[in-house]
Amino acid sequence: MARIFKFGDxxxxxxxxxxxxxxTTDAVALGKACFIxxxxxxxxxxxxxxxxxxxxxxxxxxxxxxAPMAIKAxxxxxxxxRSFARIFYRNxxxxxxxxxxxxxxYDAVQDGDPVSIDIHSGGINVNGKMFQGETPGPVAxxxxxxxxxxxxxxxxxxAAIEEVS
Amino acid sequence: xxxxxxEIFSRRLGRDVHAGEIVVAPVDYAMxxxxxxxxxxxAFRKLGVxxxxxxxxxxxxxxxxxxxxxxxxxxxxxVRDFADEYGVTHVFQEGICHxxxxxKGFIRxxxxxxxxxxxxxxxxxxxxxxxxxxSTDIAVTFATGKxxxxxxxxxxxxxxxxxxxxxxxxDLALKVIRMLGAEGANYLAVEWxxxxxxxxxxxxxxxLANLTVDFGGKAGLCEPDEHTRxxxxxxxxxxxxxxxxxxxxxxxxxxxxxxxQIACPPAIDNVQDLSMVAGTQLDEVFVGSCxxxxxxxxxxVASYFEGRQVHPHTRTIVVPAxxxxxxxxxxxxxxxxxxxxxxxxxxxxxxPCLGRQHGVLGAGERALSTSNRNYAGRMGSAQADIYLAxxxxxxxxxxxxxxxxxxxxxxxxxxxxxPSPARGEGVISQRERVGGRN
Numbered sequence: 001m002a003r004i005f006k007f008g009d010x011x012x013x014x015x016x017x018x019x020x021x022x023x024t025t026d027a028v029a030l031g032k033a034c035f036i037x038x039x040x041x042x043x044x045x046x047x048x049x050x051x052x053x054x055x056x057x058x059x060x061x062x063x064x065x066x067a068p069m070a071i072k073a074x075x076x077x078x079x080x081x082r083s084f085a086r087i088f089y090r091n092x093x094x095x096x097x098x099x100x101x102x103x104x105x106y107d108a109v110q111d112g113d114p115v116s117i118d119i120h121s122g123g124i125n126v127n128g129k130m131f132q133g134e135t136p137g138p139v140a141x142x143x144x145x146x147x148x149x150x151x152x153x154x155x156x157x158x159a160a161i162e163e164v165s
Numbered sequence: 166x167x168x169x170x171x172e173i174f175s176r177r178l179g180r181d182v183h184a185g186e187i188v189v190a191p192v193d194y195a196m197x198x199x200x201x202x203x204x205x206x207x208a209f210r211k212l213g214v215x216x217x218x219x220x221x222x223x224x225x226x227x228x229x230x231x232x233x234x235x236x237x238x239x240x241x242x243x244v245r246d247f248a249d250e251y252g253v254t255h256v257f258q259e260g261i262c263h264x265x266x267x268x269k270g271f272i273r274x275x276x277x278x279x280x281x282x283x284x285x286x287x288x289x290x291x292x293x294x295x296x297x298x299x300s301t302d303i304a305v306t307f308a309t310g311k312x313x314x315x316x317x318x319x320x321x322x323x324x325x326x327x328x329x330x331x332x333x334x335x336d337l338a339l340k341v342i343r344m345l346g347a348e349g350a351n352y353l354a355v356e357w358x359x360x361x362x363x364x365x366x367x368x369x370x371x372x373l374a375n376l377t378v379d380f381g382g383k384a385g386l387c388e389p390d391e392h393t394r395x396x397x398x399x400x401x402x403x404x405x406x407x408x409x410x411x412x413x414x415x416x417x418x419x420x421x422x423x424x425x426q427i428a429c430p431p432a433i434d435n436v437q438d439l440s441m442v443a444g445t446q447l448d449e450v451f452v453g454s455c456x457x458x459x460x461x462x463x464x465x466v467a468s469y470f471e472g473r474q475v476h477p478h479t480r481t482i483v484v485p486a487x488x489x490x491x492x493x494x495x496x497x498x499x500x501x502x503x504x505x506x507x508x509x510x511x512x513x514x515x516x517p518c519l520g521r522q523h524g525v526l527g528a529g530e531r532a533l534s535t536s537n538r539n540y541a542g543r544m545g546s547a548q549a550d551i552y553l554a555x556x557x558x559x560x561x562x563x564x565x566x567x568x569x570x571x572x573x574x575x576x577x578x579x580x581x582x583x584p585s586p587a588r589g590e591g592v593i594s595q596r597e598r599v600g601g602r603n
Binding site (some may be wrong): 012013014015018019020022023024025037038056057060061062063064065066069071080083085086087090092094095114137139140148149150153154162164165 | 179186187188189201202204207208211212213228229234236240243281282283285298299300302305308309311313315317347348351367383420432519520521524525528538540541542543545549569
């Protein structure tokens with residue numbers, strides 16, 4: 001069963017992947033360095049499907065897309081946070097890392113709790129309690145349905161976004 | 166009708182655009198650098214289409230310059246090969262991307278510019294709507310010349326009164342961050358106005374716009390005026406104002422009573438008055454970055470360093486934001502002043518701000534920086550502490566070896582080494598303009 005890795009408020013992209021570890025475009029290498037200093041045991045203990053639960057302003061700071069790439073490559077199924085920094089949120093959606101904004105779940109869960117998530121509905125089940133994530137905007141939904149922003153633009157062009165705007 | 170942001174989008178799209186709308190809009194330029202560029206190039210290649218316009222794509226080597234490892238040299242090669250293959254001519258290795266975007270003439274009032282770097286908000290100082298994006302978004306702009314925006318609502322910040330001696334735009338920005346918190350402007354645009362902004366040089370406004378992203382802002386704009394016109398150094402025609410704007414909120418800050426503000430570790434919104442942290446011992450002082458690496462910043466530091474020595478236990482690193490600033494500092498004697506004072510002067514670029522080069526912090530070390538980020542691990546070890554401050558505080562602290570108040574150093578004993586140029590003169594009028602295709 002997927003488990004929760006719980007983090008605090010203001011988790012920066014420097015914490016997710018420090019500057020001297022993002023000198024690569026290789027997702028696997030980024031995944032191995034995910035949280036390398038902020039939580040050195042993370043990359044070694046996270047299992048495919050596990051979930052990050054963060055506090056406020058998750059992913060603040062640098063625009064480095066290496067940050068959601070590292071989280072995704074480490075095997076994380078989704079990031080649930082009380083709030084996300086704008087660029088991180090957009091980057092995560094663009095590369096196909098599910099991100100769910102949900103305020104209520106934060107105080108109700110602990111590190112290591114078992115969790116199941118429906119990334120399509122935004123439903124989060126922890127310890128038998130259900131939480132509902134906020135509905136993403138129409139562009140985010142369109143990108144998620146296509147997989148990535150590149151997939152969406154390649155197959156449908158800007159019309160895909162113009163028609164939901 | 167509307168905020169500066171709504172005015173810019175309405176003109177660009179030829180219809181009334183209001184905050185909250187999702188729009189697909191053409192942009193003037195798209196910028197990426199040596200760290201975000203390679204990912205953007207990989208994503209662009211997946212699209213399998215021609216480059217939108219080789220003259221509107223800007224590539225800058227600044228985050229690691231020159232390459233310091235085999236890995237970073239590899240990143241640079243990806244960018245160079247791409248530029249060669251697609252005929253990208255605006256490729257620079259002479260300073261920080263944001264400074265070059267402004268210096269090289271790519272930014273004009275009313276423009277829309279996107280950058281694969283969070284501090285792309287900087288160009289708002291000239292009345293341009295500019296925002297930071299990740300590499301995939303920029304790759305799509307490379308392919309199409311467009312991106313999508315949710316047109317943001319705006320927080321209006323009025324800075325009342327005049328800045329007292331020893332207080333700078335950095336202090337105003339940190340004060341606002343202290344008031345609003347690190348996500349206070351998340352998803353929102355910020356308009357910087359009021360008496361203190363009206364008298365500011367463009368260099369000073371660039372600091373405000375730059376730091377807008379550090380409290381979450383999508384864009385940080387100043388209304389273009391005679392300072393903007395003088396800075397652009399030509400008969401720019403623009404008439405851009407908020408028209409009956411509806412703001413999400415209005416923030417008033419009194420500049421006249423402001424103390425020097427210090428962002429303490431490990432968060433940008435952990436801001437204190439200088440007096441609360443004065444005396445904190447420092448292992449490193451960094452003067453530079455896209456927040457405070459411009460000629461006016463270097464002039465402030467030189468005025469304190471002239472005839473003095475930095476503390477022997479505090480390595481002091483000065484990194485001009487661009488080659489042009491570096492050469493102006495050379496001409497004015499500032500570089501000699503820095504070196505005679507015992508500071509290390511590095512080549513123009515991002516310097517030690519992001520912990521890869523030119524002054525990486527070890528575990529247990531403390532630094533004071535004029536930059537804009539103090540997250541744990543930002544400048545090296547996650548066990549190092551970073552304090553952020555204005556250039557005068559940085560200078561006084563480098564001399565004292567601890568966080569110190571520049572107002573305690575009598576500048577009358579220590580006159581500036583060279584006369585300062587009038588606004589709109591000096592380095593600005595010498596700019597080589599290569600942009601301007603809007």
